[in-house]
Amino acid sequence: MNLKTLWRTLVAGAALALVFSLDMGSAQAAGGDQKFNSVCAGCHSIGGGKRVGPDLKGVTDRRSEAWLLKFIKSSQAMINAGDPDAVKVFNEYNKTPMPDMAQFSDADIKDILEYIKGGGGGPAPAMAPATPADIKLGGELFQGIVRLKNGGAACNSCHHVTNDAVIGGGVLAKDLTEVFTRVGGTGVGAILGKPPFPVMEAAYKDAPITPEESRALVGFLQDVDKKRAMQTPKDYGNQLVLGGVGMFAVLMGLYSFAWRRRKPGPVNQAIFDRQVKSQ
Numbered sequence: 387m388n389l390k391t392l393w394r395t396l397v398a399g400a401a402l403a404l405v406f407s408l409d410m411g412s413a414q415a416a417g418g419d420q421k422f423n424s425v426c427a428g429c430h431s432i433g434g435g436k437r438v439g440p441d442l443k444g445v446t447d448r449r450s451e452a453w454l455l456k457f458i459k460s461s462q463a464m465i466n467a468g469d470p471d472a473v474k475v476f477n478e479y480n481k482t483p484m485p486d487m488a489q490f491s492d493a494d495i496k497d498i499l500e501y502i503k504g505g506g507g508g509p510a511p512a513m514a515p516a517t518p519a520d521i522k523l524g525g526e527l528f529q530g531i532v533r534l535k536n537g538g539a540a541c542n543s544c545h546h547v548t549n550d551a552v553i554g555g556g557v558l559a560k561d562l563t564e565v566f567t568r569v570g571g572t573g574v575g576a577i578l579g580k581p582p583f584p585v586m587e588a589a590y591k592d593a594p595i596t597p598e599e600s601r602a603l604v605g606f607l608q609d610v611d612k613k614r615a616m617q618t619p620k621d622y623g624n625q626l627v628l629g630g631v632g633m634f635a636v637l638m639g640l641y642s643f644a645w646r647r648r649k650p651g652p653v654n655q656a657i658f659d660r661q662v663k664s665q
């Protein structure tokens with residue numbers, strides 16, 4: 387093989403490789419779309435604002451690829467190692483840990499980053515505002531007064547909200563009173579569509595929440611958040627016991643006062659005595 391043919395082979399090879407990699411590039415971005423929407427979208431938007439985690443629009447400009455690969459695989463390892471940027475976002479998000487994405491290879495994560503760089507699918511369309519009927523239904527679904535259509539567990543078996551219309555809820559998961567402020571309506575909707583938290587995901591895997599139910603629940607949580615300042619706190623602690631004992635003492639006092647002139651014997655004792663005497 388002379389030098390000229392070697393050169394030609396190399397050029398052709400490089401061109402082929404380039405075409406091939408470009409082609410792979412678009413195929414990868416398509417895969418990134420699916421991975422992002424099934425794993426990340428519950429917590430992150432691309433240009434739709436904060437959810438559980440930061441809006442990822444422009445993150446590929448803010449951070450290096452090496453940093454992103456490391457962070458996405460295990461943000462906690464990076465935070466524990468004291469990486470200043472990782473510690474900073476962690477603190478900004480009230481120390482909410484992002485789950486490790488150990489299931490993804492570098493190539494998978496690069497697919498996802500490619501999708502993020504492309505702007506994702508754009509922000510999700512805004513939901514129609516909830517009607518009073520939606521809010522009422524949402525409250526009933528939250529407490530299990532109305533069953534979820536596909537038989538999923540009522541939210542208050544794990545979550546609590548501070549609202550006078552709701553009798554206490556579970557403490558397994560976060561209080562949702564202010565979740566609307568924290569993650570927004572689209573964020574709550576995304577979480578209900580595909581819960582990014584293992585415990586909650588397991589609860590609805592075979593019992594998905596329908597879009598109508600999601601709309602009602604989002605409306606209810608927005609309402610709870612708006613009215614939170616007007617609600618009585620539900621955590622009475624031992625005030626309830628002390629209050630009970632105190633009220634009992636007060637009532638006993640009132641009863642004895644009201645009955646202070648009561649007759650020492652039975653009411654018909656006088657009649658009985660008279661009867662006995664007349665005989």
Ligand code: HEC
Nearest residue numbers: 425426429438439440458461475476479482483484487582
């Ligand atoms: C359960 C919620 C959750 C899921 C699922 C999740 N994240 Fe996160 N993510 C967070 C939170 C919260 C933060 C804020 C910082 C932290 O936790 O350390 C974050 C931070 C990030 C950051 C850093 C952003 C910045 O501005 O520096 C990137 C990048 C990121 N996530 C990418 C992803 C990708 C990609 C996926 C899907 C493979 C994903 N996340 C899935 C919650 C989540």
Ligand code: HEC
Nearest residue numbers: 438539540541543544559560565574577583585586589603
């Ligand atoms: C089996 C328990 C369980 C049930 C049932 C459940 N969740 Fe969750 N949910 C969780 C867990 C666990 C988390 C993760 C956050 C935490 O640890 O509290 C979570 C997180 C959330 C978040 C995000 C909270 C935040 O501040 O980031 C929202 C919103 C939410 N759930 C709404 C609901 C709604 C609405 C329902 C009813 C349809 C529901 N959940 C039912 C366990 C549950």
